[in-house]
Amino acid sequence: MGWMSETRTGPVEVTQRAAEKAIALARREGHAEAFLRLRVTAGGCSGFSYKLSFEDGPKPEDHVVEAFGLRLLVDPKSTPIVAGSILEFKDAMLGGGFKVNNPQAVHECACGESFSI
Numbered sequence: 001m002g003w004m005s006e007t008r009t010g011p012v013e014v015t016q017r018a019a020e021k022a023i024a025l026a027r028r029e030g031h032a033e034a035f036l037r038l039r040v041t042a043g044g045c046s047g048f049s050y051k052l053s054f055e056d057g058p059k060p061e062d063h064v065v066e067a068f069g070l071r072l073l074v075d076p077k078s079t080p081i082v083a084g085s086i087l088e089f090k091d092a093m094l095g096g097g098f099k100v101n102n103p104q105a106v107h108e109c110a111c112g113e114s115f116s117i
Contacts (some may be wrong), residue, residue, distance in 0.1 A: 010065035011074055011083040012038060018089040018098060019068035026054050033057075034070045038087065038100070040078040048081065050100050 019034075026034035031054050039051040058064050058073050065072040074082060085102040 010063045011079045013086045014067035018087045019070035021089040037073040040081045
């Protein structure tokens with residue numbers, strides 16, 4: 001058991017590309033540090049939706065996932081729903097942008113922003 005087995009620090013993994021893109025966007029919006037909140041909300045065509053937003057820092061109850069200089073904040077209600085997910089960024093004309101690859105999602109709608117578990 002080396003240190004490699006301890007690299008997962010939270011419920012969600014973040015790819016290097018997603019972290020770099022989020023940090024660049026945070027700087028463009030004037031944030032000195034990149035704190036990106038991943039929240040699951042009820043609604044959307046399939047039951048749940050993901051919301052991403054920049055914040056100034058974590059709340060005491062947040063899970064903080066550090067990856068490639070980005071700090072991803074996940075609140076306790078969203079944590080079990082996104083557990084095991086990977087935050088990715090895809091460069092594409094259609095369907096590009098940030099994507100949460102959630103192994104628990106049994107159905108995702110065509111827009112890719114809504115899912116059910």
